[in-house]
Amino acid sequence: MGNLWLVLLGLLGVACVWIALALGHKPRDYAQLRDELNTLFYQQRLQEIEEDDAQGIVTEKAELVTELQHSLLADLPEQASRTVTLGKSWVMVPIIVVVIGVSLAMYLKTGGIMQQMELSQVEQDYPQLRERLMNSQAEHLTMGELQQFSLGLRASLQNDPDNVQDWAMLGRLGMVLNNSQLASQAFERALRLAPNDAGLKSDYAEVLVRSPDPQDNRQAQLLLQDMLVHQPQDTRLLTLLAADFFAQQKYSEAIRYWQQLLPNLAPGSAQREAVEKGIEQAKTNAGLQTSQLTVNIDLSSSAKRMLPQNGVLYISVTDGVSPVPVAVKRIPLSHFPLSLVLDDSNAMVPERLLSAQHQLQVRARISRDGSAKPQKDDWFGLNSVARFTGKQSLSVIIDQQQP
Template sequence: MTLFWISTVVLVVVAIVLLALTLNSKKANNDDQLRDELNKAFYKDRLTELEEETNEGLVENQQDLIDDLKQSLLDDIPNQAETKKTSLSPMTILVPSVVLVVVMTYGLYMHFGGAGKVQDWQEVSGRLPELSKRLMGESAEPMTEDEMQDLTLALRTRLHYQPDDSTGWLLLGRIALANRDVTTATDAMEKAYRLEPNDADVKLGYAQALMMSQDELEQNQARGLLNSLLKEEYVDLRVLSLLAFDAFERQDYPAAVRYWSVMQRMIGPDDSRYEMLTRSIENAQAKMGEPIVEGKSVAVTITVSSDVSLPQDAALIVSVHPADGSPMPVAAARYPLGTFPRTVVLDDNNSMMQGRKLSSLDGLIVRARIDSDGNVATRDGDWFGESQPAALGDTVELVIDQQY
């Protein structure tokens, strides 16, 4: 910021110097002297012409004409009193001009130049180390949404001047992943991967970003990266988790069970995540035709209004909520769009919250949404429907006929 103000002062000084040089270089023209010299030249030329006309016999009274010419020349000589004129000193013009240049330059910048925003930007850029530590969990206080935006701005500023900083690109990609910004996450992770193609964290981050894409080629690339990470001496649990959920989404249930089982062996039965993995394994086994975990279930028959336009590659998301209408689902499932009407069944295997199962609900409502872009965090333009309150064991019916 200091360099900026120094630059503005230099430019203003240059402008003032140019103005002063212009004023000093102005030459005063002596109009009376120029007119006198012109009259003399005209007088001599006229005398020559009269001489020639006299020789040719065209003029009889040459002397009278010469006297008239002399009188005309005398009449054109200005009075000395009239030639006096007042002239302004260059400083009289320079001083107010300098004041005007300075006032207009800084006044207009303060009004239109966004000095406050530039100062805020500089302050945010200086907080990059502090915000990075907050993001990495080195502070007890969670980051606010404004602080996340500040961190993103500071990171982009740093990466503009240091485009070869792979750690910065990785951090920017992680922030974009948290915000479900697929495009930014993929671009940032790709740049980090190009800089550090053998770094395990970079590979994992790039694979996470590619997994969020709807492009099958990018998803295959993500699977290739994850499989290469399986060959490392140390395997991150997130690698197995991504492979398991990807296999489950592709309905490759045996592979999903295999990955989740490996995760269980790695964390042990004392880990709080062990029970959640057990439920995931049981859910996959149920999809393979094996008996599901005993517990109550809810069958949902879903129809779609004739006004609804079903986009290609959309998905159906069904969620079960307490009868009070709480937005947090107790159980949820995602299905390929398929055809309608259709019936789906949700049970304890679809529970979303640890320690609270679908079978524990006294009453419930069911919501269904057609996810058009593959991003569960965005709903603009999606069609949805909601059932009337029901009880476990009932067959619930709902119609998808509303749009966000």
């Protein structure tokens, strides 16, 4: 940083000296130069007349000489000399100021001074951010602070390029920051320094599994299968392999690895439920799912007396936790009791299928004007949350009014 300023000041100094020399140089007397040229021309022409007269070519020498003298006098200025000057010394001040201003503006635009200042601040904050990150009792770093810490970590690795732990930390930061390129490059560098580290291989494989590039997914598959030979019951390897095959739409392989993983997971655990949902989703995507929900709907006596003539019946199914439906069906109002079937074709979004749920809650509502949004005094019914086994029947009684 200091060297850059020294170079800049040196260049400005040279520019100012050059301008000073140019402005301080005594200008040439252009009128005097013209007189010298006219005199030279007069002498040369007079010599030619003398030579012509000697050879007898001219007969009116006196008249020619007189005319030449008149021509010379006509070219002489009224003043003996006239000096053209470029300016006075005070003109140097604004010119030098302009040169300095333009130079500073160009440096600020292209010299990276702001980046240098930001990097300097990052390097100052890095030790404190690292201490907070390593201390489990300290306040967690925000996403912005993690981004700043990753910049400081990269700067630190330039001075210590063989630090395996810091390269691994940078890779994991890349995963947290959703920067797959940073994570991949950091883990590759770490693995070059520690090629047999199983933890680094697993982390690198996870980055490749998350990648949208199919080539990265295939590379992850080869790496994970090679590791699984030596660690056949490793839950992380099995999970990553199943996720990798699922991303490649090889659902039967994904199901196989998930089912191999299930015996290692505690019943009722969040991880086991996630794996079971993954299996159901893979079966659905592969066309192997036959889950169906039969809904039986009836009306209370009060609701029967107040049915609208042109009403619409909405059936929505949730998982009993989130209010966002996993399946919805809309049909014109008709006779009751009514029985209908819902399956994955009624899903709201492909990522949340009916077949992937383990518990369900059904809501049936009669809309007077066909609006999907509940209106005041709409009649509805809601059953209690029930476990879903994949194919079963649930009943709902419409007996309440929307407040």
